[in-house]
Amino acid sequence: MSLTIDCQQHENDVVVIAVSGEITFENSDQFREKIDQLCEQAKYRMVIDLAGLQYMSSAGMGVLVHGLKRARAKEGDLRLINLSDKMRRVFLITQFTHHFVVLPNLAEAVKSFSVTDESSR
Numbered sequence: 001m002s003l004t005i006d007c008q009q010h011e012n013d014v015v016v017i018a019v020s021g022e023i024t025f026e027n028s029d030q031f032r033e034k035i036d037q038l039c040e041q042a043k044y045r046m047v048i049d050l051a052g053l054q055y056m057s058s059a060g061m062g063v064l065v066h067g068l069k070r071a072r073a074k075e076g077d078l079r080l081i082n083l084s085d086k087m088r089r090v091f092l093i094t095q096f097t098h099h100f101v102v103l104p105n106l107a108e109a110v111k112s113f114s115v116t117d118e119s120s121r
Helices: 028-040 058-073 085-094 106-119
Strands: 003-010 014-023 045-056 077-081 101-103
Touching: 003 028, 014 028, 014 058, 014 106, 028 058, 045 058, 045 085, 045 106, 058 077, 077 106, 101 106
Parallel strands: 014 045, 045 077, 077 101
Antiparallel strands: 003 014
16 A cells, blocks of 8 residues: 655644555655655644554654654644554554644644644743
C-alpha cells in the first residue's frame, strides 16, 4: 500500500494534513518533505489526521517528532487526530502522548488553536 498525503487550509490558519495508507522507511521522506514545505510557507499550525493510516513505522514516528519540533520552534504546534486504537497504544508505550496533543476530531483540533491564542494574551 502506498502513502497519500492531502493538505487543506482551515480557519485559525490551521493546515490539516490527512495521511492515508502506510508510512514506511521507504516513503517517510515524502511525509517529511510535505511538513517542511508547509513550514517554509510559514504554516506552523498543523493537524495530522491519521484516520486513513494503516501502518506507521518508526521512521514515520520520527517525522512526527521532526514536524513537532519545527512547528514549536516557530510558536506553532502539531496536533494529532483520529488515532486508531493500535496507534494510541503505540503512543502510550513510547510515551509520545506526553509530547503530542492528541484530540478526538478535526473540529476540536482546529478550535484548540484559537483557545491557545486567547490564553496567551
